[in-house]
Amino acid sequence: MVESWVNYAERIGSDLHLELSAPGSRRAALGKALRDAIRSGRLAPGTRLPPYRSLAADLGVARNTVADAYAELVAEGWLTARQGSGTRVAERALPLHPAVTAQASAPRPRARAPRHDRSARHDLRQGTPDASAFPRSAWLASYRRALHQAPNEAFGPGDPAGRPELRAALAAYLARARGVRTEPNRIVICSGFAHALRLLFGGGSRGVTGNVDRAGNRGGGGQVLRGPLAVEAYGLPFQRELLAAEGVRTVPLPLDEHGARVDRLARERAVLLTPAHQFPTGGPLHAERRAAVVDWARARGAVVLEDDYDGEFRYDRKPVGALQSLDPERVILIGSVSKSLSPAVRLGWMVLPERYVGDVLAAKGDREAWASVLDQLALADLIVSGSYDRHVRRMRQHYRSRRDRLVAALAERAPHIEVSGVAAGLHAVLRLPPGTEPSAVEAAVRQGVALDGLAEFRHPETDMPSDDGLVVGYATPPEHAYGAALEALCGALTPGGTRES
Template identity: 70%
Template sequence: PELRRALAGYLARARGVRTTPDRIVVCSGVAHALRLLFGGRVLRGPLAVESYGLAFHRAVLAAAGVRTVPLTLDADGARTGELTDLAGVRAALLTPAHQFPTGGPLHPRRRLAALGWAEGRDGLVLEDDYDGEFRYDRDPVGAVQGLAPERVVYLGSVSKSLSPALRLGWMVLPERLVGPVLDAKGEREAWAGVTDQLTLADFLDSGRYDRHVRRMRQRYRARRDRLVAALAAHAPHVTPTGVAAGLHAVLRLPAGTEHQVVEAAAAQSIALDGLAGFRHPDATMPALDGLVVGYATPPEHAYAAALEALCRILPPDPLPHRSGGPALEDRGPTR
């Protein structure tokens, strides 16, 4: 109860979430939340998801027998207007604050379209707010949950703000789902330790968590700026997107070059992913070539060398006098 009370205050203040402690269920992260919701038969599929997202989440859902249906993405996020054409779908998993992995917030009109669809179909939006605290060049983007608490399941964790090794997350639930989720979870806490929960509650109540997030936001912004500057100096034809927020950037590549560049990165001991690994197998939108570069991970003493190595493995500019525009651009806040 101490953690749920602290979370209710923090989420209201930092993310605009409207809740009370009794509507928060603590879990070990978003994957655990999906297991409880779908593996526990609180919700049933099919489930709409974004065309690019975590394959691990799709695997969790598939293991629960849930069919996922991809929504097209563009510069304004998921095309939530497509939800009305999906027969039998009554829930959608979205990353509205910062689409993962392509970057950028969900356009306000599309937020409202998703909520309108959920209301009309007696459905739900599952909001994965995986790094909502980290923003740099744009105004804060509040949680969708604050607009319709009875139509949104808000999912969060400390995996980005503290560490993925600390298995602590939460669900903010519509009132009617609290009992079924608690039944699915059972009486004994399987993953999130009591000591960890009490420690996080104290971290939140004391204000140290807020100070930590502010400090890390400054550090990550400086790292983001160094990445952008290195690309501008050594690979100006490579466009970084998704850099107004979050802990990673997407570097768009010429079509057909992604696999080769990922292999070259591995040869240079650079750990990064290609966009292909995040693509839904049933996605119908054109495939995107690019690199997903997490700039928060390398230790400070190795960061400069990592940037140099990254720039070395990028393909040369096929059109030296023209910079190609990506299909998904990070255009900042849309009002």
């Protein structure tokens, strides 16, 4: 297994996304990247930068390169350095633009129920983190602090945009860790990815003016976006079903080793992509295609929807920044804490181009009806206190270890199986010989293993050749049950595995 950059300095520092693309020396490129991040507001005044060793490991440069770049920016006044306080952004960044305000409406509480196989002893389905690893102590501490410090108005009707504390915390975190270019007034809090899609394509309560939901919110807006919508040929079925229920036609884009074939985009009004880690096949969208899809959106007056579902979890490659950073006015980034914390914490966010903020708020309602204000305040504290960063780094190591154990077990017990898509994320794809996927799924069921075949995620209208495979979620089982789950999986994949266990 390739040595992972995340092994270095995981105990200290925070994630900081920088792209060293400027010509010249690495020190000059790092200096330029830091200046650009500060000048643009991605790094706010007072932000503490990672220690030399941590950032050097993350970027793959020498420690002295980081030290020299920091020293240069301190001398120029961009940074400050004090003993015991670390290196921080100086108090000189440009102020954020005034907040955007708007009226709004509420979504329909309709969701597709997940499949539960209660007969399965081992759950290796994708989509959920290790529930036993939820940071209970840190969450409780943040919840208590948030509850104690919350202003009285926080206990009244919620702002449909979301709590300003969380939007400010997310703007700073996403800028630092994912390279996102935004401001708090362009972030709208939602209850997750499905909620975001309904707000964008369903117009809240089906866009019918005058409808009142059970919380007393009056629906007001129509659809923010309209189809047809291009999607990747392999993706989550519930997203396609949700869009179909809203009357949105989805057009599949073929995939190859470089990600979605964005050159196939034509007259669609929008495209939904997973550019950091294609779901479920794995791998980032190639740099040339990232630029190409933004160029297409500009030329067509279209928009790119970026599903940043597990961007924090990367293992054997440097982090891939958010596509949104290439053009904040043409890309809508959608994220949530369903992978980093838990799907039980119903919080997500949309980072929007300015022109869509008012329409999304109009679709959402006059008050927040779906995302708990207290949970928003707790998450804001978790981020600002550094506990969220520490949890993500700890889980990154935990899931990397899980991934390594899966790969090692298959190499020993089922060496004929090719494992792909494991450089990042919480699942792996096991490639199978043509025509063997149904029998492999059946064998897994007989071994008491719940998992998905790759065909489950294939768009029914795609014309790209089908691949046989299994999608294995290695994050889901609790630690004490993971070894037995791997044993059962290997038993299903080895000769004789199709017999009853």
